[in-house]
Amino acid sequence: MLHFTKFAAATFAAASLMIGAASAQTVLRSSDTHPDGYPTVEAVKYFGELVKERTEGRYSVEVFHSAQLGEEKDTIEQVRSGVIDLNRVSMGPFNGLIPETTVPSLPYIFRSVDHMRKVMDGEIGEEILAAFEPHGVIGLAFYDGGARSFYNSKKPIESKEDLQGMKFRVMQSDIFVDMVNALGANATPMPYGEVYSGIETGVIDGAENNFPSYDTAKHAEVAKFYSLDEHLIVPEVLVMAKSTWDKMTPEDQAIVKQAAKDSVAKQRELWDAKEKESRAIVEASGSTITTPDKQPFIDAMGPVYEKHVTDPKLKDLVERIKAVQ
Numbered sequence: 001m002l003h004f005t006k007f008a009a010a011t012f013a014a015a016s017l018m019i020g021a022a023s024a025q026t027v028l029r030s031s032d033t034h035p036d037g038y039p040t041v042e043a044v045k046y047f048g049e050l051v052k053e054r055t056e057g058r059y060s061v062e063v064f065h066s067a068q069l070g071e072e073k074d075t076i077e078q079v080r081s082g083v084i085d086l087n088r089v090s091m092g093p094f095n096g097l098i099p100e101t102t103v104p105s106l107p108y109i110f111r112s113v114d115h116m117r118k119v120m121d122g123e124i125g126e127e128i129l130a131a132f133e134p135h136g137v138i139g140l141a142f143y144d145g146g147a148r149s150f151y152n153s154k155k156p157i158e159s160k161e162d163l164q165g166m167k168f169r170v171m172q173s174d175i176f177v178d179m180v181n182a183l184g185a186n187a188t189p190m191p192y193g194e195v196y197s198g199i200e201t202g203v204i205d206g207a208e209n210n211f212p213s214y215d216t217a218k219h220a221e222v223a224k225f226y227s228l229d230e231h232l233i234v235p236e237v238l239v240m241a242k243s244t245w246d247k248m249t250p251e252d253q254a255i256v257k258q259a260a261k262d263s264v265a266k267q268r269e270l271w272d273a274k275e276k277e278s279r280a281i282v283e284a285s286g287s288t289i290t291t292p293d294k295q296p297f298i299d300a301m302g303p304v305y306e307k308h309v310t311d312p313k314l315k316d317l318v319e320r321i322k323a324v325q
């Protein structure tokens, strides 16, 4: 009996130690639509390693890649309600919720990827990150999504006229619908995961995205014509549920913020390499890449700006972005 009691006590002590250790460790669940190995997925994993190291294991991050937790728009709702802790998404699907995110989502707002990086790394970027908080999410950092261009299954696009009447999938935001309409084509907003079959079955003629997405989502298999019109340079964003953030100590919050910032250089390095690699892959597999004159595309965007940039605050943001050299 004595032996049993001692044994039971020891077991109980060991069990409580384990519970103690487990409760000191919080695994933050993070969503991404892209497959494992994609630059955004790898950057969030790297961010997680930094967080784990710097919080001495109090927090770690598990990335659910390949849209395991749902399509982008749904995961935005899940992170707002605190069902998931972290999310890496494009700014596009945030447009209906956070007005400030519409500005970096405007066609041809950035002159180049370098211009975008400079703006998002500076005070304008900080201002846009801060705009997330009133909507239930904390903006942590911006990642790179390169430039997006049109691709389709029908024909090479040599000029804006070639787009007339064609049907393209866009991300779920009115800006992109109006952008496509302004170019004389038709837009169908739909989730990323439905694009492949949409093109394959002819529901849409094509879509628009950067080389890594065109390649890894296999859209290049069904849409062989890629035109480098580079109409959008929309940054990606890493956000945390405000409910998760509010449970952290100010020290841990600072660690999370800094780790996110520190993961940006890593993401850009991976991004630059992946862009080149994906372009080479799609070219080798038979995609035709054309380079239409961008000026007529740029000139057609007036109505998009007139409709979406009416608020003086957003107008000012547009002017300040343009002024960044």
Ligand code: GTR
Pocket: 033, 072, 088, 089, 090, 092, 145, 171, 191, 192, 209, 210, 213, 236
């Ligand atoms: C990609 C972006 C994704 C997603 C996707 C889309 O470039 O990285 O987050 O927004 O585009 O078009 O849905």
